[in-house]
Amino acid sequence: MRQFLFTNTEFQRDNRGLYYTLDAMLFAGLLIVAVVLAINAAPTQGSQDVAADRAEAQLQTNAQDVLAVANSTGRLKETTLYWDDSASRWVDSGSSERYFKPPSDHPLETPLSKIFKQENIAYNIAVIYQTEDGSTETKRLYYQGTPGAHAVSAQYTTVLNDDTHLRGPDSDRTVSESSTFYAPDAFPESSKYNILQVRMIVWKL
Amino acid sequence: MKIQSLKRWFTSSLRGFREDNRGLSSQVDFMVAVIIYVTAAVIALGASAALIYGSVGANPSNGIVADRAADRLADDYLVDNANDAILDRECTTAFFDKETPGDCGFESSWSSVDQPEHYLNRALAVEEAKQINVTIRTTSGSIETVDGTRLALGDKPPEDRSTVHGYHRQVGLDANDDGAAEWYHISVKVW
Numbered sequence: 001m002r003q004f005l006f007t008n009t010e011f012q013r014d015n016r017g018l019y020y021t022l023d024a025m026l027f028a029g030l031l032i033v034a035v036v037l038a039i040n041a042a043p044t045q046g047s048q049d050v051a052a053d054r055a056e057a058q059l060q061t062n063a064q065d066v067l068a069v070a071n072s073t074g075r076l077k078e079t080t081l082y083w084d085d086s087a088s089r090w091v092d093s094g095s096s097e098r099y100f101k102p103p104s105d106h107p108l109e110t111p112l113s114k115i116f117k118q119e120n121i122a123y124n125i126a127v128i129y130q131t132e133d134g135s136t137e138t139k140r141l142y143y144q145g146t147p148g149a150h151a152v153s154a155q156y157t158t159v160l161n162d163d164t165h166l167r168g169p170d171s172d173r174t175v176s177e178s179s180t181f182y183a184p185d186a187f188p189e190s191s192k193y194n195i196l197q198v199r200m201i202v203w204k205l
Numbered sequence: 206m207k208i209q210s211l212k213r214w215f216t217s218s219l220r221g222f223r224e225d226n227r228g229l230s231s232q233v234d235f236m237v238a239v240i241i242y243v244t245a246a247v248i249a250l251g252a253s254a255a256l257i258y259g260s261v262g263a264n265p266s267n268g269i270v271a272d273r274a275a276d277r278l279a280d281d282y283l284v285d286n287a288n289d290a291i292l293d294r295e296c297t298t299a300f301f302d303k304e305t306p307g308d309c310g311f312e313s314s315w316s317s318v319d320q321p322e323h324y325l326n327r328a329l330a331v332e333e334a335k336q337i338n339v340t341i342r343t344t345s346g347s348i349e350t351v352d353g354t355r356l357a358l359g360d361k362p363p364e365d366r367s368t369v370h371g372y373h374r375q376v377g378l379d380a381n382d383d384g385a386a387e388w389y390h391i392s393v394k395v396w
Contacts, residue, residue, distance in 0.1 A: 024238035028245030035249045054268050058372060065279075065375035068290035073377055073386050110388050114344040115375060 055204065056150050062121065063154035063202045066111045070156075077158045078107035079141070080127050080196050081167045081175070088180035090141065091168040098140045107167070112142070120205045122148070128197040129183035139182045141198075151203035160193040267335065267370035267395040274329040274337065275393040279374035281310045282328075283391075291377040291386045297341070298354040300328070325359050331395065338362050338394040341378065349389060351380050362394045369396040 070076040084091045092103040102109040108125075116123055125142040162176040162185065175181050175193050183194040282300055283292045285308075296309035303324050305311065311328055326333045338359035340348050348357045362369045371394045377386035 018234055020238040021234045021241070024242040028242055031245055032249045032252075035252070050268070054272070057272070061372075062375060065290065069375055069377040069386075069388060072290040110344060111375070115388065115390070118344075118346075 052150065056152060059121065059150075059202055059204060060152040060154065062115070062119070063123075063152060063200050066108075066115065067154050067156040067198065067200060070108060070111065071158065075107040076156055076198055077160070077164075078167045080158060080160070080198065081164065082107060083166050083170070083178070083181055084168060085166060085170040085173055085178045085180050099142045100144060102142075116202070121202050122205050123203075124201045126199050127182070128199060129194050130186035132184055132186060132188075134186075147201050148203040148205070151201050153199060153201045155197055155199040157195060157197050159195050162191050162193050164193060268372070270331055270335065270337075271370045271372040271393045271395040274331060274339070274395070275372040275374050275391055277329060278339065278391050278393070279376055283309075283376075291379065292341075292389075294351060294379060294382065297356065297378065298351050301341075301354050301356050301358055329393075336360055336362075336396050338392075340392045341376075341389050342392060344388050344390075349378070349380055351378070359394075362396060369394050371395075 067076060070079070082091050083089075084093075089097040090099065091106075093099055099106070102112045106112075112123065115121075122144045123142060124140075124144060124147065127139045127141055128136050129139065131137055160175055160183070163174050165171050166173050166175065166178060166181070170178070175183070176185060183196065186192075186194045278300075279292075280287045283297045284290075285293050285296075293309070296311075299305060299309055300311060323333050325331070325337050325339060326335070329337060329339075331337050336359070338361065339357070341356035342348055348355060350356065371392060373390045373392045375388065375390050378389045379386045380389075
């Protein structure tokens with residue numbers, strides 16, 4: 001290399017060396033500009049997007065876990081049965097006939113008032129039930145407003161039988177004995193009463 | 206007058222530029238050019254990585270590691286089967302005691318590794334260069350103790366939270382063995 005550079009007579013006879021330097025500087029600048037433009041034009045995923053995706057995944061996991069634990073401990077079914085038959089609405093839900101936040105004895109009081117509250121998570125929960133003609137209707141249980149951006153949903157299914165008892169003040173009555181229970185007997189030919197789907201939509205405040 | 210002298214200086218400079226033996230330094234100029242170009246290329250490539258991934262302090266892959274480790278604990282090691290949302294008491298205490306009961310989904314080899322401080326890394330398949338902390342906490346945030354076993358393993362995470370990635374799972378645990386599972390969460394932190 002050294003021999004090539006210092007014995008190359010072409011290099012020594014002209015003034016190209018200076019232009020090589022200028023060329024290199026020019027192309028170095030062009031290279032940097034090209035890379036910056038290419039990155040700006042391409043749909044790249046920055047660190048903030050990664051963090052947002054992870055927060056969304058954590059939110060989804062939280063919602064699914066809460067329903068799964070509630071189902072395993074029986075509190076999910078209790079939630080769907082927490083019905084005041086005399087007042088024809090959810091127990092202690094007031095005139096709005098749905099909850100904004102859980103009353104103290106509600107089966108989902110712990111996850112909603114502790115876990116979700118600590119993590120600034122808002123939620124809407126609804127129970128979707130079957131009607132006699134096979135279609136579905138929705139009964140609102142919790143409503144905290146229009147879901148925010150990046151809201152996620154989770155759902156769990158529970159089955160009621162004709163002899164399943166209500167929870168709350170009218171726990172001596174079964175769902176089939178109740179006169180005002182929101183879900184009808186969708187399977188009158190069998191001991192199965194209805195198939196309920198508890199759907200939760202959660203989002204970060 | 207000044208303008209004329211400036212013109213004279215400029216034309217003489219140009220003449221000197223053309224007539225001097227610039228060729229003698231061409232090799233040096235060429236080498237300088239190569240060095241400038243290579244340096245610019247290295248800077249451009251380095252900057253592109255920083256632009257794409259950002260210059261955050263924490264390693265983004267740690268988030269995935271924490272996520273995977275939490276799932277492994279909640280869906281495999283600490284439960285009887287993957288669909289359970291309630292933790293198995295025996296498996297849970299055994300894991301935090303670094304023991305190995307027969308029915309649990311983790312292996313005895315982890316507890317007999319040469320370096321006990323790498324038990325968690327081995328158990329959760331996390332490379333040993335990473336630090337990991339696992340706790341099971343109540344809804345009020347305190348670390349639970351079951352049958353005398355404190356449900357916490359690993360070093361304390363650093364004060365600088367920007368370097369720590371965490372993931373948690375909500376689970377049920379019958380901590381008092383009275384048949385009533387309560388709400389807990391598994392917290393995994395990686396840095």
